[in-house]
Amino acid sequence: MATMRTVSQGLKIALVQNLVGKNKQENIDHSFSLVRKARENGATMISLPECFQSPYGNQYFGEYAETIPGYTTEQLKSLAKELGIYLIGGSIPERDGDKLYNTTTVFNPSGDMILKFRKIHLFDIDIPGKITFLESNTLSSGSKIGYFDTKYCRVGIGICYDIRFPELAMLMNKLGCKVLIYPGCFNMTTGPVHWELLIRARALDNQCYCCAVSQARDDSASYVAWGNSTVCDPWGEVVGKAGSKEEIIYSDIDFERIEMIRNQIPIGKQKRNDIYELKYLS
Numbered sequence: 001m002a003t004m005r006t007v008s009q010g011l012k013i014a015l016v017q018n019l020v021g022k023n024k025q026e027n028i029d030h031s032f033s034l035v036r037k038a039r040e041n042g043a044t045m046i047s048l049p050e051c052f053q054s055p056y057g058n059q060y061f062g063e064y065a066e067t068i069p070g071y072t073t074e075q076l077k078s079l080a081k082e083l084g085i086y087l088i089g090g091s092i093p094e095r096d097g098d099k100l101y102n103t104t105t106v107f108n109p110s111g112d113m114i115l116k117f118r119k120i121h122l123f124d125i126d127i128p129g130k131i132t133f134l135e136s137n138t139l140s141s142g143s144k145i146g147y148f149d150t151k152y153c154r155v156g157i158g159i160c161y162d163i164r165f166p167e168l169a170m171l172m173n174k175l176g177c178k179v180l181i182y183p184g185c186f187n188m189t190t191g192p193v194h195w196e197l198l199i200r201a202r203a204l205d206n207q208c209y210c211c212a213v214s215q216a217r218d219d220s221a222s223y224v225a226w227g228n229s230t231v232c233d234p235w236g237e238v239v240g241k242a243g244s245k246e247e248i249i250y251s252d253i254d255f256e257r258i259e260m261i262r263n264q265i266p267i268g269k270q271k272r273n274d275i276y277e278l279k280y281l282s
């Protein structure tokens with residue numbers, strides 16, 4: 001810790017946009033070196049992207065899949081404890097019996113696994129001439145909402161395609177989440193128009209911080225990631241944004257700003273639950 005430059009007293013989030021190749025161990029080692037760098041720069045909560053140790057694609061999920069707990073999550077656990085951070089382990093393909101899931105794990109500064117969340121909405125799309133992807137060909141979908149408590153606030157988690165479902169984010173807001181984090185991996189068709197718009201929309205309609213963290217772009221990959229990891233504040237403004245290459249972005253979370261905006265435009269209190277209501281079934 002002697003090398004640390006600025007140690008934030010508050011919640012400083014870092015999004016690590018790592019380049020993912022085909023060697024799992026190299027992906028783990030390299031992304032962890034970026035997490036260490038983010039910690040040196042004062043981050044107290046650090047997130048990796050969707051499939052941070054595996055290329056994204058149906059042909060890869062089975063090969064890179066592990067049980068949880070398992071090899072990769074044990075490494076995440078040690079790293080969170082060593083650095084004393086909240087660590088969101090992007091996602092990894094998870095094997096459970098004969099099923100595969102796309103799963104995020106979260107560790108607290110003591111190294112305890114405080115959340116295991118499986119991607120709920122699978123990425124099944126068909127845009128002729130552009131991209132056809134059927135994640136449900138290999139993966140099963142999760143059935144539980146994901147959030148965890150930190151000493152700063154409650155944080156909600158979704159994985160990539162989950163960001164397209166506003167109801168999920170609204171439920172996380174209803175459960176008290178002030179920050180939403182989506183490890184993701186949009187592509188060159190959906191990314192340019194939808195990625196930032198969705199992040200800003202989820203931030204604005206829940207008046208919270210919304211972060212989405214992508215793999216860096218590799219033009220030679222079978223699935224080319226859009227990159228552009230982004231943090232948006234509760235006013236709907238982008239306060240941190242990466243380009244397409246490997247990069248770490250940082251954002252200080254301002255809880256007074258959340259409260260100020262919620263008081264100025266009190267949509268939370270103006271909801272007409274007599275007309276529409278979101279129910280959370282545990």
Ligand SMILES: NC(=O)CC(=O)C(=O)O
Binds near residue numbers: 050123161184190191
């Ligand atoms: N990896 C994904 O789930 C991609 C996605 O959601 C998209 O819309 O693109």
